Amino acid sequence: MSKQFISLVKTHFDACSSALLSSLSTGEELTINVAAEDTLFIRFNGNRVRQNTDVEQIAISLKLQVNGRTIEKSRNVSGNAGVDQKLLASLLESCRIEAKILPIDPNQVPMQNNGNSSEEFHGGLLSPAEVVAAVVGPAEGSDLAGLYAGGSVIRGNKNSKGQIHWFATETFFLDYSLYNGPKAAKGVYAGTKWSATEWEANLSRTKELLALLNKPKIEVKPGQYRTYLAPGALETLVAMTGWWATSGSAWKQGRSPFKKLAEKEAKLSPLFHMAENFTLGLTPRFNSLGEVAEAKLPLIERGELKNLLVSSRTAKEYGLTANAANEQESPRSFDVGTGSLDEKNALKELGTGLYLSNLHYLNWSDPVAARITGMTRYACFWVENGEIVGPIKDMRWDESLYDCLGEKLLALTSKAEIHPAVETYGQRSLGGSRVPGALIDRFTFTL
Amino acid sequence: MQQNQMSPEAALHYARDKAEWAGLRYSRETTTLRMVRNGLPEKNESQLEEGVMCEVLVDGHFGHAATADVSPEGLKRCFDRALATTRATSKHKVASFTPAQRPKANGKFVSAREKTLDQTSLDEITACLLAGSEAMKVNQLIVNRAARAMLVETQIDFFSSNGSETRQNFDLMDVHLSATAAEGVESQTRNWNFAGQFGGEAFDRLLFSRESERAAREALELLTAPNCPSGTLDLVLMPDQMMLQIHESIGHPLELDRILGDERNYAGWSFVKKEDFGKLQYGSKLMNVTFDPTRRQEMASYEFDDGGNKATREFLIEGGVLKRGLGSLESQLRSGIPGVANFRSASWNRAPIDRMANVNLEPGTSSFDELIAKVENGVWMETNRSWSIDDYRNKFQFGCERARLIKDGKLGAVVRNPNYRGVTVDFWNRLAGVGNASTMTTHGTPFCGKGEPSQVIRVGHSSPACLFKGVEVFGGQT
Numbered sequence: 001m002s003k004q005f006i007s008l009v010k011t012h013f014d015a016c017s018s019a020l021l022s023s024l025s026t027g028e029e030l031t032i033n034v035a036a037e038d039t040l041f042i043r044f045n046g047n048r049v050r051q052n053t054d055v056e057q058i059a060i061s062l063k064l065q066v067n068g069r070t071i072e073k074s075r076n077v078s079g080n081a082g083v084d085q086k087l088l089a090s091l092l093e094s095c096r097i098e099a100k101i102l103p104i105d106p107n108q109v110p111m112q113n114n115g116n117s118s119e120e121f122h123g124g125l126l127s128p129a130e131v132v133a134a135v136v137g138p139a140e141g142s143d144l145a146g147l148y149a150g151g152s153v154i155r156g157n158k159n160s161k162g163q164i165h166w167f168a169t170e171t172f173f174l175d176y177s178l179y180n181g182p183k184a185a186k187g188v189y190a191g192t193k194w195s196a197t198e199w200e201a202n203l204s205r206t207k208e209l210l211a212l213l214n215k216p217k218i219e220v221k222p223g224q225y226r227t228y229l230a231p232g233a234l235e236t237l238v239a240m241t242g243w244w245a246t247s248g249s250a251w252k253q254g255r256s257p258f259k260k261l262a263e264k265e266a267k268l269s270p271l272f273h274m275a276e277n278f279t280l281g282l283t284p285r286f287n288s289l290g291e292v293a294e295a296k297l298p299l300i301e302r303g304e305l306k307n308l309l310v311s312s313r314t315a316k317e318y319g320l321t322a323n324a325a326n327e328q329e330s331p332r333s334f335d336v337g338t339g340s341l342d343e344k345n346a347l348k349e350l351g352t353g354l355y356l357s358n359l360h361y362l363n364w365s366d367p368v369a370a371r372i373t374g375m376t377r378y379a380c381f382w383v384e385n386g387e388i389v390g391p392i393k394d395m396r397w398d399e400s401l402y403d404c405l406g407e408k409l410l411a412l413t414s415k416a417e418i419h420p421a422v423e424t425y426g427q428r429s430l431g432g433s434r435v436p437g438a439l440i441d442r443f444t445f446t447l
Numbered sequence: 448m449q450q451n452q453m454s455p456e457a458a459l460h461y462a463r464d465k466a467e468w469a470g471l472r473y474s475r476e477t478t479t480l481r482m483v484r485n486g487l488p489e490k491n492e493s494q495l496e497e498g499v500m501c502e503v504l505v506d507g508h509f510g511h512a513a514t515a516d517v518s519p520e521g522l523k524r525c526f527d528r529a530l531a532t533t534r535a536t537s538k539h540k541v542a543s544f545t546p547a548q549r550p551k552a553n554g555k556f557v558s559a560r561e562k563t564l565d566q567t568s569l570d571e572i573t574a575c576l577l578a579g580s581e582a583m584k585v586n587q588l589i590v591n592r593a594a595r596a597m598l599v600e601t602q603i604d605f606f607s608s609n610g611s612e613t614r615q616n617f618d619l620m621d622v623h624l625s626a627t628a629a630e631g632v633e634s635q636t637r638n639w640n641f642a643g644q645f646g647g648e649a650f651d652r653l654l655f656s657r658e659s660e661r662a663a664r665e666a667l668e669l670l671t672a673p674n675c676p677s678g679t680l681d682l683v684l685m686p687d688q689m690m691l692q693i694h695e696s697i698g699h700p701l702e703l704d705r706i707l708g709d710e711r712n713y714a715g716w717s718f719v720k721k722e723d724f725g726k727l728q729y730g731s732k733l734m735n736v737t738f739d740p741t742r743r744q745e746m747a748s749y750e751f752d753d754g755g756n757k758a759t760r761e762f763l764i765e766g767g768v769l770k771r772g773l774g775s776l777e778s779q780l781r782s783g784i785p786g787v788a789n790f791r792s793a794s795w796n797r798a799p800i801d802r803m804a805n806v807n808l809e810p811g812t813s814s815f816d817e818l819i820a821k822v823e824n825g826v827w828m829e830t831n832r833s834w835s836i837d838d839y840r841n842k843f844q845f846g847c848e849r850a851r852l853i854k855d856g857k858l859g860a861v862v863r864n865p866n867y868r869g870v871t872v873d874f875w876n877r878l879a880g881v882g883n884a885s886t887m888t889t890h891g892t893p894f895c896g897k898g899e900p901s902q903v904i905r906v907g908h909s910s911p912a913c914l915f916k917g918v919e920v921f922g923g924q925t
Contacts, residue, residue, distance in 0.1 A: 040532065041900045045709045048541040053900065054512040054528045055796045057498070070488070075495035078516040091495075098491060101569045103577075105488045129535040136539055146712040147899035175899075177712045184711070253591040254629030255636065265632050360715070363835045365846055366864055368633055369924035373844045375837040396835075396842045396868065400924055424900035426794070447842050447868055447919075 003122055005038040006152050006168045009058055012079055016060060017158045019085045020092055024160055029111045030092070031063040031159040033074075033288050037428055039151040040128050044176070047136050047144040054128065057427065060088060061288075064095040065111060068104040071095040109312040113161035114290040123170035123192030125150045135174060138200045142207070146176030150194075153428050157290045165292075167284035169430075174199070175422045177378065178206050183213035183391060186232065186358055186378040190420045209357070209379045215390035218382040220445065222395070226353030227443035228346050228383075231417040234336065235435040236359040237404075238274065240372055242330030243364070245401075246299060248310035249329055252318045257370040257401070261305045266370075266402050268303035269409040273337030275299055276309065282333050282420060283431035285324075287311075293324035299331070303406070332431045339412030341439060346413065348386040349439055355381040355388065359397075370401040373446075396447035404440050413437040455606040458501070458522035463608040465530050468504035468546040470607040472753060473517070474795040481569075482595040483576045486584075489593070498795030501525045505533040507543035509777070513796040541781075546609055548776040549754055556615040556750035559743040560646030564598045564618045567647025572596060579655040583626040583663035588670065590634075591627035594659065596620060596650075597893065599905075603753070611755045619644045619746060619905065621893050624655065626663035628670045635669035635863060637662040637848055638830060640687070642891045643744045643907065665849060668861055675850050675865035675922030681825030681879075682867055682918040683818055688847050689808060689910035690890040691831040696871040697729075697736055698803035698906065699897075700840035701763055703774025703782050709800070714897045715838025718871065719769070724784050727769040730875030735809040736764040738773060738787045745907030746891030747791075747804035754799060756788035763806070767876070774801050793902035800898050805891075805907040811881025818880045818914045820856040826920050827851045827858060828865045844868040864923030880914030887911040 013034045024030055036058040043050045061074030073091050077084040126134055131148055150172030157165040173190035187206035189199055229237065241258070250256040260266035276297040278285045285293045291312065298306040308320075309329040315322035326332060341349060360377035364370075376395050381388045400406075416436040421429040455471045462469035475497040482490040498515040499522060510533025514525035579594035601617040621642040628635050639658040641649065684692060700717040704710055719727070740749045740758040751757055756776055763771050772778070774786030778801050792799040819827070833846030850865035851858050869877075891907035 039900075042536065043709070043899050045541050045707070045711070049508070049536040049539045050541045050709050051798050051800075052510045052532050052536045053796075053798045054532050055900075056514055057796055058515070061494075070491065072490075072492040073495075074493070076498060076515045078514075078518070078521065080516060080518065080521075083518075098569055102491055102573065103488050107487065107489075128532045132536050132539050145708060149900065175712065179708075179711065182716070186712075254627045254634035255591070259634070260632045263632060360838055361835045363833045363846075365833050365835075365844065365866055366923040371924050373833070373835045375835065375842065377838055394837050394839070394842065396837070396844060398844065425896065425903060426796075447844070447870070 006120065006154060008079065009034065009036045009154050010166065012058065012081060013156050015081050016084055016088055020088055021160055023089065023092065027066055029065045029160045031111055031157065031289060033061045034154065034156040035059045035427060036154040037151055039149055039428055040131065042131055042148045044135065045145050047139050047142055049132055062092055062095060064092065064099060065108060066096065066099045068108060069099040069102045070105045070108050071098045071102065107313055107317045109316050111159050111161050113163045114292055116164045117286060117292065118166040119284065121169040121192060124194065125170055125172055126194045134194065134196065138203055143179040144176055145179065146174060148172065148174045149424060149428060153430060155284055155430065157286055157288065159290055163290045165284065165286040165290050173420060173422050178210045180210055180213060183210065184378050185209035185213065188422065212381065212388055213379060213391045215388070218390040218392050220354065220382055220392050220395060222445050222447055224442035224444050226350060227440045228350045228353070228355045229438045229440060230357045231435045231437050233356045233359045234438045235419045235433055236362060237372070238334065238336055238435060239433065240362050245370065246309045246331060247329035248308040248318070248320050249314040251308055255367070257364055257367045258305065259368070260402070262308060268300060268402065268405045269407065270302040271339055271409055271412055272303050272405050273301050275335045276331050276333060277335035278333050280333050280335060280418065280432065280434055287324055287326045291324035297323055334433045336416065336435045338414050338416050338436045341411040341413045343413045343415055343437060346437060346439065347383055347388070349411065350383050351386060352384045354392065355383050365398055371398065372401065373398040395445045397444060398446045399444045404443060408441045409438060410441050411439040453517040454519055457519055458526060459606060459608050461523050462501070462503055462526040466503040466505050468549055468608055469526065470502040470549060470605065472500045473604045474498065474602065476599060476601040476794065479598045480595070481572050481576060482593065483580045484591065484593045486577065486580050486592070496794050499525065500792065500795055500798065501529045503529045503533050504544060504546060505530060506537035507545070508533055508537035508540035509544055510536060511798040544777060544780065548780060549607055549609065550756060551609050552611045552613050552751050552755035552757060554613050554750055558617040558619065558644040558748060560618045562647040564600050564646055567650060571650055575650045575652050575655050578652050579624050579659040582656040582659035585660060585663045586667055588628045588630050588667060589626055589663050590629045593625045594655065595623045599893070605751070605753065605755055607755060613751045613755060615749055615751065617644060618646045620649055624659045624662055626659065626666045628666040630670055633670060635666050637666040637669070640890065643746055643889060644748055645744060669849060669863045672861045672863040674925060675826060675862040675920065677921040679917050680920045681822045682915045682920060683822065683825065683827040683853065684913050685829035686888040686910045686912060687830045687890055688828055688845070689913055690908040691834050691845060693806055693808055693908045693910060694906060695834060695836045696840060696843055696874065698773065698806045700871065701773045702801045702803065703772040703778035703784055703786055704801040706772065707778060707781055710897065713899050718839040718841050721782055721784055723769055724772065725770065728767050728876065729764050729769045729872060730767040731878040732767045733811055733878050733881045734764055734767045734875055735762065737761065737807050737809060738763055738804060739807055740788065740804045742805055742807065745805040745889055745909065746893065746905040747907045752788040752790040753792050754790040756790060758788040761787050773803050791904055793904045797900060797902045802904050803906050807909040808911065810884045810887050810911045813880050813882055815882060815886045815912055818882055818912055819853055819858055821880055821914060822853040823855060825853040826865060827853055833866065841870050843871065862922065865920065866922065867918050867920045869918055874915065877915045877917055878913060879916045882911030882913065
């Protein structure tokens with residue numbers, strides 16, 4: 001079904017975009033984007049099905065530039081060529097009407113031909129009738145909660161200057177957690193081809209983690225503790241940089257928590273490196289303007305800022321150099337450099353302190369100081385002399401990135417884990433990250 | 448317009464023969480974003496989402512499929528997909544349901560408005576936003592002057608095989624005026640937000656200009672203000688922070704799907720247990736909280752939820768005691784806990800889940816001056832800036848944009864970067880003063896996230912100003 005859906009959407013997008021582009025008048029320039037998916041979502045609770053939703057959706061967006069004005073409009077379409085071409089012609093017409101009213105947009109970036117690309121990745125997904133048995137069978141006897149999402153995801157882009165980009169992939173993920181009463185351990189199984197063996201191995205690792213939670217709970221008092229952030233925890237912490245910190249526009253608007261870093265008033269640890277890395281293959285390199293990013297762009301090297309993410313609009317407004325960032329100027333595929341700590345020795349090197357598998361609900365508590373607050377979640381332990389003593393009661397922490405990724409950063413692990421994006425707001429996300437674990441001194445716990 | 452092709456009766460007739468019950472929810476929503484920044488146009492965007500969610504009950508299990516193809520053939524294909532996947536999953540269902548969870552409903556709802564949003568000219572909106580941005584130009588240190596309006600027009604029509612037909616239309620808007628002052632590496636931002644079910648009458652140029660100038664002057668003042676002090680202090684919160692406090696520490700923990708564990712893998716569980724209803728002293732006796740979609744002009748006012756359940760005003764907490772959960776008819780059956788009409792979906796492509804709608808703290812008897820007069824040593828805070836709470840909804844930490852010291856019953860100097868933290872039930876039992884109706888304002892957000900697959904939905908919260916005794920308060924990093 002997915003392969004057929006990809007082919008149908010490609011044909012439909014070609015027909016709709018050709019009709020739109022051929023209808024342009026002199027002086028009009030148009031960029032057209034498509035985002036489509038056919039996804040089977042199955043939500044689990046107690047290793048049983050809570051809800052199943054089968055979604056087919058195709059959204060087409062238009063960006064019209066005319067007489068120095070910029071207007072963007074999008075709508076989802078049915079897949080019926082005759083119906084959709086009329087609807088999109090009407091959408092384009094409404095863009096034209098607004099263009100006559102709006103003020104001139106001096107920060108408009110003229111459209112260009114940013115080249116062509118085409119990538120399709122086909123997988124081996126389970127049929128809808130097979131999914132539930134494949135998931136719950138091996139998990140029988142476990143209290144599993146989570147979401148299976150599988151199907152094709154498509155992004156495409158054309159413009160009136162002749163550029164064409166196409167990306168389609170068939171993937172699935174099972175984002176889940178296992179419970180023993182209130183104790184829980186987290187797992188994600190994702191890929192392009194479902195393998196019963198891989199799923200059983202993934203489940204087995206999560207069960208082992210859950211079993212460690214059976215030890216008596218330890219109540220840790222607020223204070224500063226030597227802390228090991230497993231890759232899942234460090235990923236959540238570093239992902240916060242996508243919320244204004246890495247944005248060139250936010251820096252110029254006085255809102256970036258990396259303002260001090262950008263203006264060389266502060267540094268992170270020389271151990272810390274971070275790049276935007278599209279070679280991970282998690283997301284297409286083109287953005288909604290069809291601009292193609294460098295395969296790898298260093299953001300932070302040896303604790304110093306090398307690049308912020310800068311869209312072409314921001315570049316024009318502030319005289320910066322654009323690097324094909326997305327409109328939000330947030331990382332789409334970030335890669336945190338590894339270190340020298342063997343993960344097998346992480347507990348030994350931690351000695352006495354806290355092991356955190358996951359963090360939860362982060363927010364800037366003092367943006368100027370790049371200070372973040374959040375909670376511990378899932379498998380988090382008190383460790384003494386390199387041995388797990390027992391799980392902790394969830395704790396609130398409040399810590400500046402300038403400290404915990406600065407002088408308090410002791411080591412990063414030599415291996416990093418891939419974290420595919422599992423967000424599903426409105427549509428399935430593409431992208432993800434690769435992140436190692438981190439050993440941090442005196443991490444601050446407050447409640 | 449595709450909807451005129453749609454024949455819900457024929458599609459339901461087709462599905463009814465193959466299922467115990469069938470439903471069809473058509474939704475069409477246009478979201479328009481207008482934004483100016485530093486006196487120039489920044490965003491002029493709109494998004495139209497239109498489609499149908501087909502729902503079937505097979506072997507006691509509700510299942511869903513969504514399509515934007517509303518032709519007769521498209522709806523049949525969509526029902527076929529819903530039937531096929533629901534048959535395949537029903538033997539593993541978490542609970543057994545009947546059509547009683549989809550009661551017959553008939554009626555119409557139109558949100559309160561004097562002038563529909565589609566009759567509001569782009570000229571008028573742009574002029575209002577430009578006036579706001581211009582009014583923030585009070586000093587060179589104001590580096591960002593943004594004015595943004597999000598306008599949402601929604602139509603939701605629900606039909607079912609047991610005779611339901613409801614039609615609901617909503618206009619709502621969410622306006623943000625934002626001024627950032629910066630000098631060196633320091634910066635401070637003040638926002639003014641206005642959100643609710645309003646039409647074009649809400650575009651008031653004088654109001655936008657006045658609030659914009661105030662935001663800019665306050666951002667400047669904060670730039671040089673001292674940090675909020677740290678300590679265990681009395682705390683007065685204004686409604687634009689109470690909104691967040693209510694949302695995170697009352698709304699979410701009372702959602703029955705969280706209590707039942709559906710959300711455990713994503714948004715989280717709840718510290719509230721089924722046995723707490725009717726017993727738990729959630730807060731002080733001054734605490735009265737209602738679920739109220741019938742209150743006009745709040746963000747989540749409606750007549751029916753997406754399962755056809757008619758909305759009524761209900762007390763969730765009365766005299767501080769927990770009475771009722773935020774759960775749909777499905778969750779009520781599974782939990783045995785009394786709930787509300789809150790089975791809501793974010794769009795045509797998502798199935799409904801338990802959401803909070805309008806959750807309000809009822810007014811008390813104190814004037815604002817009387818609340819302040821009760822404080823010997825404390826802090827007054829306004830406008831949420833930062834929010835974080837654990838997955839059981841216990842340990843929270845919230846930050847505000849602006850604060851003032853309170854000494855000996857009087858408001859004093861402005862301080863910046865105010866934060867406070869606490870634990871939900873302990874915190875609400877520290878409620879020592881609830882403002883009267885004159886202190887009450889209504890707020891809301893269109894961006895409450897939850898669910899797998901995930902959904903953002905609009906929620907409303909009305910609250911008076913409130914006083915809490917002995918709270919852990921602190922400021923920014925020095």
